[in-house]
Amino acid sequence: MSRVxxxxxxVSLDGFGTGEGQTLEAxxxxxxxxxxEWFFPTRTFKRLDGPAGDSGGSTGVDxxxxxxxxxxIGAEIMGRNKFGPQRGPWAxxxxxxxxxxxxxxxxxxxxxxxxxxxxxxxxxxTTFHFIDAAPAQALEVAQEAAGGLDVxxxxxxxxxxxxxxxxxxxxxxxxxxPIILGRGxxxxxxxxxxxxxxxVESTGSPSGVTHLVFVRR
Amino acid sequence: MSRVxxxxxxVSLDGFGTGEGQTLEAxxxxxxxxxxEWFFPTRTFKRLDGPAGDSGGSTGVDxxxxxxxxxxIGAEIMGRNKFGPQRGPWAxxxxxxxxxxxxxxxxxxxxxxxxxxxxxxxxxxTTFHFIDAAPAQALEVAQEAAGGLDVxxxxxxxxxxxxxxxxxxxxxxxxxxPIILGRGxxxxxxxxxxxxxxxVESTGSPSGVTHLVFVRR
Numbered sequence: 001m002s003r004v005x006x007x008x009x010x011v012s013l014d015g016f017g018t019g020e021g022q023t024l025e026a027x028x029x030x031x032x033x034x035x036x037e038w039f040f041p042t043r044t045f046k047r048l049d050g051p052a053g054d055s056g057g058s059t060g061v062d063x064x065x066x067x068x069x070x071x072x073i074g075a076e077i078m079g080r081n082k083f084g085p086q087r088g089p090w091a092x093x094x095x096x097x098x099x100x101x102x103x104x105x106x107x108x109x110x111x112x113x114x115x116x117x118x119x120x121x122x123x124x125x126t127t128f129h130f131i132d133a134a135p136a137q138a139l140e141v142a143q144e145a146a147g148g149l150d151v152x153x154x155x156x157x158x159x160x161x162x163x164x165x166x167x168x169x170x171x172x173x174x175x176x177x178p179i180i181l182g183r184g185x186x187x188x189x190x191x192x193x194x195x196x197x198x199x200v201e202s203t204g205s206p207s208g209v210t211h212l213v214f215v216r217r
Numbered sequence: 218m219s220r221v222x223x224x225x226x227x228v229s230l231d232g233f234g235t236g237e238g239q240t241l242e243a244x245x246x247x248x249x250x251x252x253x254e255w256f257f258p259t260r261t262f263k264r265l266d267g268p269a270g271d272s273g274g275s276t277g278v279d280x281x282x283x284x285x286x287x288x289x290i291g292a293e294i295m296g297r298n299k300f301g302p303q304r305g306p307w308a309x310x311x312x313x314x315x316x317x318x319x320x321x322x323x324x325x326x327x328x329x330x331x332x333x334x335x336x337x338x339x340x341x342x343t344t345f346h347f348i349d350a351a352p353a354q355a356l357e358v359a360q361e362a363a364g365g366l367d368v369x370x371x372x373x374x375x376x377x378x379x380x381x382x383x384x385x386x387x388x389x390x391x392x393x394x395p396i397i398l399g400r401g402x403x404x405x406x407x408x409x410x411x412x413x414x415x416x417v418e419s420t421g422s423p424s425g426v427t428h429l430v431f432v433r434r
Contacts, residue, residue, distance in 0.1 A: 013393070013429075014232045014405040176230075176393060178417040178429055182409030188231040192399030200395040202421035210419045210427040212230075212395055 002143055003150045003170040006160055007069035009187070010035040010175045010209075016184035017157030022085045027098060034179050038209040042066045048104045061203060065173060065211045074146025076105055077138050079159035080113040083128070089115050096120055097128065108145045110138055112159060135166045157185040164191055172198070172214035219360055220367045220387040223377055224286035226404070227252040227392045227426075233401035234374030239302045244315060251396050255426040259283045265321045278420060282390060282428045291363025293322055294355050296376035297330040300345070306332050313337055314345065325362045327355055329376060352383045374402040381408055389415070389431035 011017050012035065019031030028035060039045050043057030044066040057063065080086075084095050097103060106125040113130050120128040131138060142151045153163050163169050174187075188194070198214035205211065228234050229252065236248030245252060256262050260274030261283035274280065297303075301312050314320060323342040330347050337345040348355060359368045370380050380386050391404075405411070415431035422428065 011230075013228075014403070014408075015230065176419075176427065178412055178419065178431075180405050180408045180411045182407070186231070188397050190399070191231075191397045194397045195395055200425040202393075202395065202425050202427045204419035204421040204427060208417040208419050210393065210421060210429075212427075214395075 002074075002146060002148055004139065004153060004163070004168055005073070005150050005171040005173075006153050006155075006163075006169060007173045008039065008066055008175060009155060009160060009173065010038070010177050011157075011187050012177055012179050012181040012184075014180050014182065015186045015188050016181040017155065017160070017187040018081075019181055019184040022081060024085050027085070029184060031181055031184060034181070035177050038062050038175060038177060038205070038207045039066060041207075044069070061205045061211065062207055062209065065175070065203075068173065069152070070104075070106075072150050073107060073152045074149025075107050075142040076109045076152045076154045077142050077159070077163075078109060078111055078154035079156050080111055082154055082156045082159070083111045083113075090117055093117055096122065102126075108142070109154075110142050110145075112138060135163050135168055139163075139168055157187045161187055161189065161191065164194060167197065169214075170216045172212075174212045174214070176210040176212060178208050219291075219363060219365055221356065221370060221380070221385055222290070222367050222388040222390075223370045223372075223380075223386060224390045225256065225283055225392060226372060226377060226390065227255070227394050228374075228404050229394055229396050229398040229401075231397050231399065232403045232405050233398040234372065234377070234404040235298075236398055236401040239298060241302050244302070246401060248398055248401060251398070252394055255279050255392060255394060255422070255424045256283060258424075261286070278422045278428065279424055279426065282392070282420075285390070286369070287321075287323075289367050290324060290369045291366025292324050292359040293326045293369045293371045294359050294376070294380075295326060295328055295371035296373050297328055299371055299373045299376070300328045300330075307334050310334060313339065319343075325359070326371075327359050327362075329355060352380050352385055356380075356385055374404045378404055378406065378408065381411060384414065386431075387433045389429075391429045391431070393427040393429060395425050 019029030021029040041058045042063035043059050046055045046057035083097050102123040103126040109128050111130045114132050116130045201213045203211040236246030238246040258275045259280040260276050263272045263274035319340040320343040326345050328347050331349050333347045418430045420428040
């Protein structure tokens with residue numbers, strides 16, 4: 001049975017999944033890199049970011065969780081704000097995401113937007129498709145493309161929140177980062193009593209973050 | 218050196234330290250007992266609530282943290298809403314708190330209120346004093362009474378928040394409970410970048426909660 005999964009989704013203690021004021025230079029707005037400092041030292045991240053082969057990195061609990069993100073995934077769905085900082089109609093179709101010529105997804109990626117545009121085939125198996133669809137519809141398309149593998153909901157906060165509200169998520173890995181952002185986009189709004197639909201497991205880390213895994217009951 | 222400590226302070230994932238709509242029957246409003254389910258099974262809680270002597274209870278990580286609350290404490294400061302559900306001038310001075318004749322504090326307790334009233338001496342060494350004071354002033358009074366021992370800031374959320382904002386807290390134990398309350402009183406508001414003043418340690422628990430310890434740098 002194909003599952004719907006969220007991985008490595010960082011939130012601050014005050015519940016923000018990203019900061020305020022996204023720009024080309026600041027994908028997470030005023031949060032800067034504060035939500036993801038736990039991730040950068042991991043082997044999983046260093047392999048994404050660096051050349052192929054063993055490039056070091058930590059292999060403790062943070063990496064154990066981080067590394068789950070790619071296994072068994074056949075497609076991703078992401079919000080438009082994860083894809084880029086533009087809003088409204090596309091002024092410039094040259095933008096191909098933050099990830100360079102060979103993005104780390106290596107699957108079809110469905111970008112939710114009210115302004116569809118032509119698909120973009122990247123190196124390494126990633127193709128960006130742009131669709132204007134509600135969560136359940138988008139999931140149907142992505143599951144078809146995933147060929148029996150799981151579908152990852154890649155963020156940002158409002159995309160994850162909409163899929164949670166629609167009760168479409170089976171596995172949710174949230175990393176609670178002990179920082180206070182004060183403003184930005186909240187993950188948990190409108191999800192009162194969400195926990196009743198999940199079993200929840202908490203694992204602390206020497207880095208100070210907490211890995212929460214929600215598995216649908 | 219006398220320290221200022223917070224213990225066993227539960228917050229929801231969306232950052233609420235209590236629910237909305239406190240009443241005599243519902244000290245935590247619509248949150249009910251959801252923020253404290255982790256605490257009730259512990260040996261520490263069962264000893265507070267039950268007869269003296271060994272009365273069972275869990276002795277794992279939740280109890281290890283829970284049990285730190287009383288050691289080395291010489292006085293507590295609490296907000297008026299922790300003491301009772303009344304607001305404004307005291308209509309009825311018969312109210313002596315939620316804890317019966319022998320409250321678990323066994324020290325002087327300073328209740329912050331804009332409506333001071335006569336002190337109440339309880340059984341077992343607890344005396345409630347009512348003072349109208351800013352955090353730093355209240356702390357001075359409590360430290361004097363504590364005779365070199367530590368002072369506990371007992372809650373609720375706005376009291377802890379004010380002491381954090383004034384940078385008066387040395388040790389903060391927060392229990393992140395994997396529930397979404399949706400409304401109530403937020404602990405973290407106005408504390409952007411709080412983490413820069415603390416070292417933070419995270420410990421998960423089989424109960425699903427996370428124990429965060431903030432120790433002032």
